[in-house]
Amino acid sequence: MLDTHFRRLPGDVGNARTWPFPVQFRVVRGADPAAIVHGSPEVFLEPFIAAALDLVACGVRGITTSCGFLALLQKELAAALPVPVATSSLLQAPLIEAMLPAGQQVGILTFAAEALSPRHLAAVGVRAETPIEGLPPDSLFRRVYGNRGGISDPAELEREVVAAARTLVERHPNVGAILCECTNLPPHSAAIAAATGRPVFDIVGFIEWFARGLSPQSYR
Known part of the structure; x- marks a missing residue:
């Protein structure tokens, strides 16, 4: 978990009630949104490894994070930990595109488009030319989830969020599915789908799939 103090709505990755299975959290102190989104996440690699190893020691069988920009650490964390790691919702992009009809592509809705670089995309196998749309820098969403204050008005x-999603599909009509990079977006996924008519993929659906692999359902 990033070091934050904002309200986490139901559906947010950091709200324990979001999940249909037990979860544990560890906060990496100093790793605030500015440091991870606009800074160098690599500086925090060792603290993230330490936090994840503490979770594993407590019985956790899979690790995720509370920020899609930590895609930059996917390979390093996977190499360092003894359990599966899914750092970012962006890992889904190649699979989503493989499922789409011919001529369609995935579009990414992100916290900060100016900060989501080709390096982030390459770290998890996303095509560099993938359409990206972010929330405006002066938006309430950026203020609240960037730890810059503001009242969390759902x-x-x-x-x-819906306005940004509509802009994404208006600019790129061949976007056949929307992938939410930001882990604070899932509370609004249903509204995004209703407004755009596109399927919407986010971190919550991804981790529910991930967790099912860790503990498959028995049909006996």
């Missing part, structure tokens, strides 16, 4: 947050 209705206003959803309005901003």
Whole structure:
């Protein structure tokens, strides 16, 4: 978990009630949104490894994170830990594109488009030319989830998110599915799908799939 203090809505990766199975959290102190999104996550590699190893020692069987920009650490964390690691929702992009009809592509909705670089995409196998749309820098969403203050107004947050998603599909009509990079976006995934008519993939659906692999359902 990043070092944050904002309200986490139901559906947010950091709200324990989001999950249909037990979860544990560890906060990596100093790894705030500015440091990870606009800084160098590599500086925090060892603290993230230490936090993950502590979780594993407590019985955790799979690791995820609370920020899609930690895609930059996917290979390093996977190499360092004894359990599977899914750092970022962006890992889904190649699979989503493989499922889409001919001529369609995935589009990414992100916290900060200006910060989501080709390096982030390459780290998890996403095509460099993938369409990307972010929330405006002066949006309430960026203020709240960037740890810069602001009242967490779910209705206003959803309005901003839906507007960004609509812009994404208007600019790129061949976007056949939307992938939410940001782990604070899933509370609004249903609204995004309703507004755009596209399937929406996010970190919550990804980790539910991930967890099912760790503990398959028995049908006996």
